[in-house]
Amino acid sequence: MTWWPFLVFLGLGWLILVLQSTVMSYIGYGILQPDLLLVLLVHTSVHRRGAAGCALAVLFGYLMDLFSGRPFGTSLVIYVCLYFVIRLLSLRLLLQGRTVQMILVAIFSLVSEVGSTGLARLAAIPSVPRLSLLDMAIRAAINAVVVLALFPVLARIESSVSHKSGPFQVSA
């Protein structure tokens, strides 16, 4: 029984959030800033199933809520839903080609933004930041482009930690 792969991806998520809240804020400009955690979530949801996948989705959502000014719990709900949507659709084989990966990440990015707004509206949270559909589409496109750089790195990390066996093994 080993927790190593799970901890690696959890640490990676945390590190990405730290970078996103510091270095990326300086480099990025407004909506031109990618959501790396979402890309990581899509990757882990595809490759990690069972308890590990669920736990990662929950913890990523929790961390995002802690790091951002979003109403607490928004990311938690969105990430859990995204994880199960990905598992539900059994996207493992569909995510083989790079173009397909990019399109799916863009779609999930849009869903995440729309879901976040919808959830805040449902809970009647006042003054939800407005983000036009164009802004959402631009962010989705940026996240899709990030896939080109991030997915190969994640695949290498995945292959280097996946030889470990235990409850958090990579799905077949």
Place this chain on the structure above:
Amino acid sequence: MCGLALAQYTLARPAVKAKKALEKRHGFIYIGWLMPNLFRPSHRRRRLLFLLLLGAALLVFHARTKKPGELNALDRIVLTVSAPVQRGATWAYRWAEAVWHDYLFLIDVQQRNERLEREVTALRQRLNELHEMELENRRLRKLLDFSEQHARPMYTARVVGYDPTSRYRTIRIDRGTHGGVFRGLPVVTARGVVGRVLRAWADYADVLLLTDPQSGVDALVQRTRARGTVEGVGEASLRLKYLLRLDEVRPGDLVVTSGFDNVFPPGLVIGTVSRLRRRSSGVFQEVQITPAVDMSRIEEVAILATLPAPRPSLETRCPPCNDPARNAQPATAPTPDPHLPPPAQEAPNPQGGTPP
């Protein structure tokens, strides 16, 4: 539940049949996307797990929405571990940027005269450090002047991180409850209002910027004393709401805090009117404001250590008169924000010292 089970059975059955038919014809074929996992009769545990997790997440969302800004022990641990790393990352980035600007641009010169270049670079770096120190000194001096002007104790803090989402506007500063900072305290720079403390823990705090749509400040147009509420719009500009259509405003007018919200002291600069739109009908006019502080370039901030005392009402301000009915009337204070700590209290300082 029965309906759900029936629906799943109805949906799963044709999918199973289709899969078998395809497998019979073509051998093994993956049609997972045709038959989603949730509809497979054998995946009840997954369904249950999903519903449980979703329920728990919604419960957390509901509970935390009612008490925004409150942190539990786990939150504090995660934030306490993360904030120094954010600080380190910010420092590393600024250092790399400084090296890039001060050193790497000069590689060509170094090739021509290595010794001289090294000396120039070292001197330049030293000069830059001194210049940075001088600028910092100036900024801190302004903050000090500001504190003396407003006769209120305050704390200074450095910005160590920004909101990772581009949608919300918060910053993280390196002073928390141990330094006397708590939720609701106003945050300013010498140029004007920055925002207010959203949450605070041990040595760090998050500040909700004025440009975030969730923030609001009671404000006055300085020239005409017209009153409204300044709100963020999620971008670099602000919006002055509830300003009556007949109130006279023009571009360039200075907008300051009114002090009626019991958070910010009166007279702090918020920004200048940049654009206004007066419709032919309606009660209010739309006014856009350019904030006095560039929120993307804040390095140090000052946190005003106490919340201002409620403004006295006219009864308490006017000299005592002979009208017994009027004298018997208690002075009414403005209703404080229920989300904020009680006003006119000295900020708790566990270290016991006076604020810097």
